Amino acid sequence: MFEQNLSNILGQLEQDGLKRELRDTQSAQGSRIQFEGREVLNFCSNNYLGLANDSRLGQSIVESIQTEGFGSAASRLVCGNMPSHCALEEWMAKFKGTEASLMYSSGYMANVGIISSLFGKDDIIFSDRLNHASIIDGIRLSGATLKRYRHLDMEHLEQLLESTSGLRHRCIITDSVFSMDGDVAPLDKIVELSGHYDCQVMIDEAHAFGVMGDLGQGCAHHFGVQDRIDIQMGTFSKAAGSFGAYVCTTKLIRDFLVNRSRSFIYTTGLPPLIAAASLKAGKIIEEDQSLRNKLWDNTYYMRAGLRLAGFDTLRSSTPIIPVLIPDSQVCVEFSKRLFDQGILVSAIRPPTVPKGTSRLRLTVMAPHTKTDLDLTLNRFQSIGKELGVI
Numbered sequence: 001m002f003e004q005n006l007s008n009i010l011g012q013l014e015q016d017g018l019k020r021e022l023r024d025t026q027s028a029q030g031s032r033i034q035f036e037g038r039e040v041l042n043f044c045s046n047n048y049l050g051l052a053n054d055s056r057l058g059q060s061i062v063e064s065i066q067t068e069g070f071g072s073a074a075s076r077l078v079c080g081n082m083p084s085h086c087a088l089e090e091w092m093a094k095f096k097g098t099e100a101s102l103m104y105s106s107g108y109m110a111n112v113g114i115i116s117s118l119f120g121k122d123d124i125i126f127s128d129r130l131n132h133a134s135i136i137d138g139i140r141l142s143g144a145t146l147k148r149y150r151h152l153d154m155e156h157l158e159q160l161l162e163s164t165s166g167l168r169h170r171c172i173i174t175d176s177v178f179s180m181d182g183d184v185a186p187l188d189k190i191v192e193l194s195g196h197y198d199c200q201v202m203i204d205e206a207h208a209f210g211v212m213g214d215l216g217q218g219c220a221h222h223f224g225v226q227d228r229i230d231i232q233m234g235t236f237s238k239a240a241g242s243f244g245a246y247v248c249t250t251k252l253i254r255d256f257l258v259n260r261s262r263s264f265i266y267t268t269g270l271p272p273l274i275a276a277a278s279l280k281a282g283k284i285i286e287e288d289q290s291l292r293n294k295l296w297d298n299t300y301y302m303r304a305g306l307r308l309a310g311f312d313t314l315r316s317s318t319p320i321i322p323v324l325i326p327d328s329q330v331c332v333e334f335s336k337r338l339f340d341q342g343i344l345v346s347a348i349r350p351p352t353v354p355k356g357t358s359r360l361r362l363t364v365m366a367p368h369t370k371t372d373l374d375l376t377l378n379r380f381q382s383i384g385k386e387l388g389v390i
């Protein structure tokens with residue numbers, strides 16, 4: 001009965017062409033990878049700066065393992081709080097200009113643990129409709145009332161702020177760079193509204209850390225509003241090429257999270273060598289402007305080329321470039337044809353994105369060469385014509 005039910009659900013997914021399977025990458029990450037038995041140009045990863053296979057990160061791991069070993073053997077609150085964890089947190093707070101910083105084992109755990117501990121059933125959370133699943137799950141777990149506003153729609157957000165008053169606290173939570181659309185939350189407007197309506201602001205910089213801001217600090221710095229955002233969360237798993245997550249905030253909030261955030265407390269500390277690799281990545285991000293310059297040159301080049309060819313890239317203004325192909329079957333066929341020609345681009349369909357907005361989702365990387373990009377643009381144009389997309 002139980003298994004029959006699971007099997008029915010999977011069967012339905014299969015019938016709808018929505019069943020998902022794991023596919024194999026057989027090389028280290030990079031702009032070219034070995035995928036399902038062939039070499040492809042990679043436009044799928046979040047490894048924006050190419051740091052996921054950088055030997056400098058490897059070197060810092062080797063140095064850490066010699067003194068700190070591998071596992072951290074306990075929750076950080078017991079005896080698993082090791083030198084590399086502390087060094088990373090100290091450095092992050094300085095880099096972001098906040099009083100304090102705290103690491104989590106992943107971005108997912110960070111959002112769930114931060115939101116569910118800081119907010120409760122007497123609170124209201126205003127959340128962009130396209131926020132990441134981990135934010136939604138954190139809100140659900142918190143028991144707070146969820147008010148979703150239309151994507152990037154500040155008028156709608158203001159209406160909701162005006163028409164509600166929390167029994168206790170209110171908080172606006174938003175991705176800073178949106179993972180499926182590659183557009184950016186208007187943080188300048190958001191902090192204005194939070195000031196006017198007296199509520200907290202939390203942002204998720206997963207796709208912004210290492211990418212946005214003069215030194216890669218993220219969107220808060222890009223807008224110059226870092227001092228007006230209460231909770232800046234982000235990950236080391238994307239542009240930093242490592243793993244784990246951070247929250248940069250006040251000493252008080254950090255102290256509260258250490259005492260109350262269940263996904264921080266009831267889990268083993270990350271292996272310290274991961275923190276050592278993240279710290280190295282952070283320093284490279286801060287010091288090596290050339291990587292970020294290359295990423296942005298490639299981004300502008302790719303997006304301009306796609307637009308010129310007649311593709312709709314929505315409101316993307318970051319290295320995440322969606323190419324709208326509303327018909328999901330055509331979208332999947334487009335992705336298949338690209339793969340046959342050695343180019344890996346994922347087709348994103350409902351329910352990951354709203355109905356009628358299927359898309360190819362490209363992510364540009366610093367290590368892509370002009371030749372890589374030209375080849376890809378060329379293939380996009382020919383397949384786009386074959387399939388009647390342009």
Ligand SMILES: *Cc1c(COP(=O)(O)O)cnc(C)c1O
Binds near residue numbers: 207
């Ligand atoms: C990837 C992502 C996360 C989750 O981070 P992990 O470290 O992969 O768990 C959270 N929020 C956003 C917006 C993301 O894109």
